[in-house]
Amino acid sequence: MSIFREKLMKKKVCDLAIFGGLPAFEVPLHVGRPNIGDRGRLLERFQKILDSRWLTNDGLFVREFEQRIADLVGVKHCVAICNGTVALEISIRALEMKGEIIVPSFTFVATAHALEWQGIKPIFCDIDPVTHNIDPIKIEQMITTRTAGIIGVHVWGRPCDVDALDEIAHRRGLKLLFDSAHALGCTYKRKMIGNFGDAEVFSFHATKFVNSLEGGAVATNDDQLARKIRLLKNFGFTTYDEIESVGTNGKMNEVSAAMGLTNLESMDEFIEINRRNYKQYAAELAGLEGVTVLSYSEEEKCNYQYVVLEIDKDKTILIRDQLIKILQAENILARRYFYPGCHRMEPYRSLYPNAHTFLPETERVAAQVMNLPTGQETTPEKIRIVCNIIHTAFENAGEIHMLLEEKQRAARGLL
Ligand code: T4K
Numbered sequence: 001m002s003i004f005r006e007k008l009m010k011k012k013v014c015d016l017a018i019f020g021g022l023p024a025f026e027v028p029l030h031v032g033r034p035n036i037g038d039r040g041r042l043l044e045r046f047q048k049i050l051d052s053r054w055l056t057n058d059g060l061f062v063r064e065f066e067q068r069i070a071d072l073v074g075v076k077h078c079v080a081i082c083n084g085t086v087a088l089e090i091s092i093r094a095l096e097m098k099g100e101i102i103v104p105s106f107t108f109v110a111t112a113h114a115l116e117w118q119g120i121k122p123i124f125c126d127i128d129p130v131t132h133n134i135d136p137i138k139i140e141q142m143i144t145t146r147t148a149g150i151i152g153v154h155v156w157g158r159p160c161d162v163d164a165l166d167e168i169a170h171r172r173g174l175k176l177l178f179d180s181a182h183a184l185g186c187t188y189k190r191k192m193i194g195n196f197g198d199a200e201v202f203s204f205h206a207t208k209f210v211n212s213l214e215g216g217a218v219a220t221n222d223d224q225l226a227r228k229i230r231l232l233k234n235f236g237f238t239t240y241d242e243i244e245s246v247g248t249n250g251k252m253n254e255v256s257a258a259m260g261l262t263n264l265e266s267m268d269e270f271i272e273i274n275r276r277n278y279k280q281y282a283a284e285l286a287g288l289e290g291v292t293v294l295s296y297s298e299e300e301k302c303n304y305q306y307v308v309l310e311i312d313k314d315k316t317i318l319i320r321d322q323l324i325k326i327l328q329a330e331n332i333l334a335r336r337y338f339y340p341g342c343h344r345m346e347p348y349r350s351l352y353p354n355a356h357t358f359l360p361e362t363e364r365v366a367a368q369v370m371n372l373p374t375g376q377e378t379t380p381e382k383i384r385i386v387c388n389i390i391h392t393a394f395e396n397a398g399e400i401h402m403l404l405e406e407k408q409r410a411a412r413g414l415l
Pocket of ligand 1: 030031033034085086107108110111153179181203215216333
């Protein structure tokens with residue numbers, strides 16, 4: 001059975017599933033569908049784990065995984081952790097961040113939660129509307145006597161203005177951590193992400209282009225910090241019986257490391273697929289008024305794991321949320337990363353009810369971005385169908401906008 005109805009290229013409004021047409025895909029097309037490397041190699045590794053009966057606690061695969069990441073990034077230390085969020089929490093603790101930490105609100109909520117979880121106040125800073133990354137000029141305005149550090153997020157794998165953040169951090173005596181969950185394999189000024197600030201945190205969650213099921217890692221060139229992170233992720237144990245500090249259980253297990261190692265072996269292939277997908281989306285959607293596929297620099301290494309559409313509401317009558325509804329009806333599960341911005345989620349919404357007044361660009365970008373399916377499972381034929389639907393939607397924007405508004409009024413019982 002084919003998973004999509006290829007013959008159904010849609011031309012008219014009534015062809016769209018939201019208005020009664022057949023959905024383009026029988027099986028949902030996900031954003032964040034995991035890439036999976038060589039199954040044979042993976043199963044071999046699983047067998048080894050079972051044969052060795054060494055399942056976790058600094059096993060051989062975890063060590064190999066750490067070494068591979070350190071080599072890839074060209075960093076002195078890589079410590080594997082059970083997931084990216086705990087890796088952030090441990091790094092924050094190891095850096096002795098306290099008081100207030102400046103972070104973008106335009107990020108996955110884990111960046112803010114990792115602070116709040118430890119009683120540290122995230123101070124939300126606005127972004128640059130072009131790069132979607134924290135705006136260094138705005139950071140200066142947020143620094144107070146309570147500020148202990150900055151967390152930059154390389155959103156979509158496009159690097160922050162690292163030099164500017166570094167300069168501010170040095171001049172103001174602040175710690176600098178990077179949430180690099182999106183940025184494995186990417187560069188800033190041709191140097192691999194993972195080498196900047198005091199430390200950088202990667203995520204290997206299932207939805208990341210290289211996944212270890214769940215997983216994370218901290219990369220740093222600081223020997224003392226690496227040692228501290230190793231202690232913190234293993235209850236503070238220095239030897240079998242000795243504890244040097246408080247700690248948690250942040251260990252990566254062997255199955256995750258085996259998955260991570262296997263997927264790392266296919267990393268170049270995954271990047272090539274992502275790049276091909278991104279290029280195809282960009283080419284097929286070029287020229288659609290009000291619709292932009294976010295671009296990646298040809299000067300830098302990129303992993304292209306996110307295909308991000310920006311729908312400019314000043315240039316088109318069809319808004320982002322209407323397009324999402326249209327696509328979802330077709331079984332194309334586009335997502336609104338990162339909507340509505342951390343400052344509009346609890347507990348931050350209640351804690352800082354006025355935060356939005358300082359975050360105009362975050363508000364604007366969060367209202368107009370969306371992510372399209374990509375990765376190994378997303379073939380050129382599927383992209384052609386997704387783009388056909390987007391074209392049909394925008395070419396009939398006026399009529400569709402009106403019909404959707406009518407539908408909404410009817411749902412509210414107003415018609
Ligand atoms: N910092 C940043 C900037 C991050 O983006 C993230 C994570 C973190 C920190 C924290 O790292 P981790 O602690 O997660 O290692 C997803 C991911 O769960 C999350 O890892 C990721 N960022 C975030 C951007 O996206 P959700 O809540 O949107 O996930 P969910 O379950 O809705 O899945 C997304 C899509 O992927 C769905 O369409 C289903 C599909 N999917 C998902 C999984 C797990 C699959 O097809 N198969 C799967 O196994 O957060």
